Amino acid sequence: MIKSRVGDITTDLIQAIGKVCEKHNITHDEYRKAIDFFSEAIDAGERSLLFDAFLEANIVASDPTKTTGTTAQVLGPFYLPNMPLLDNGQLARPNEAGERLTVSGSVLSTEGGIIQNAELDFWQADAEGRYSSFNEGVPQYNLRGKIKSKTDGSFLLQTVKPAQYTIPDQGPTGILLKAIGRHSWRPAHLHVIVRHEDYQTLTTQIYFRGDEYLSTDAVRAANDDLAFPLSKNEEGSCVAFNLILRE
Ligand SMILES: [Fe+2]
Structure with missing residues (x-):
């Protein structure tokens, strides 16, 4: 019989679950409740939220193809x-509420070379922690958009500082977070996908x-390497960082 990668991983996964069942003397009733829990989470529209909150950070951390360059992070459920x-580079509308934030930096290769014409696809929460298309009262596609790195590899984005927010915590995912003693807050952040x-x-x-939730991020994604200092400018705040791509 030909052994496959899927087969190997599934075998290990079943063994690992078996050890947990033995350790905690899992009953058949508890097993049925666990199945019902996952069904309820999916029925409640929390499939992505549940897996992103508990498992995606492990997958990002274990991916051996991402060992150099800027640290990869979870995509999360709010990308469009x-x-x-x-x-x-105007990501925020002129009348967008919140503190103005200037975002700048360069797109570089792992050898330090400049990368021009890279596409930077940003999305973020607003100053109340809300995402367009996922929270009510936010204009369609608000605080979502792309820019390109310039001929010298630099980029410049004008936006507002996103707020910290709680991931949806009133459904099954929130119940499970509470059960393991975790809160549902995420530190303030900008999301970006860089393509070239x-x-x-x-x-x-x-x-x-300095964000108070950096070390206790609800989805365990936040990383000190990706936490940059804010400084003041005439309009509000600014933050600078480089984005380093692997070949
Ligand atoms: Fe987010």
């Missing part, structure tokens, strides 16, 4: 594809140094 290219045809696509998040 096909957002427009922004005029002059000659490099591996990078999905990551940018945090702000």
Whole structure:
């Protein structure tokens, strides 16, 4: 019989679950309740939320193809594809509420070379922690859009500082978080996917140094390497960082 990677992993997974069952003397009734729990989470529309909150960070951390360059981060459940290219890097509307934030940096290769014409696909929560298309009262596609790195590899984005927010915590995912003693807060962050045809696509998040939830992120994604200092400018705050792509 030909052994497959899927077969090997499934065998190990079953053995690992078996050890947990033995350790905790899992009953058949508890097994049925666990199955019902997953069914309820999916029926409640929390399939992505549940797996992202508990498992996605492990997968990102274990991926051996991502050992150099900017640290990869979970995609999360709030991404929307096909957002427009922004005029002059203006991600926030002129009347968008919140503290103005200037985001700058360069897209670089792991050898330090500049990468021009990379596509940076940003999305973020607003100053109340809300995502367009997922929270009510937010204009359609608000705070979502793409920019390109310039000929010198640099990029510049004008936006507002995103707020910390809780992941949806009133359904099955929230119940399970509470059961293991975790809160549902995420540190403030910007999401970005960086694409260039000659490099591996990078999905990551940018945090702000000093955020109280950096070490206890509800989805265990936040990373000190990706937490950058905020400084003040005339309009509000600014943050600078480089995004390093692997070939
Ligand atoms: Fe987010």
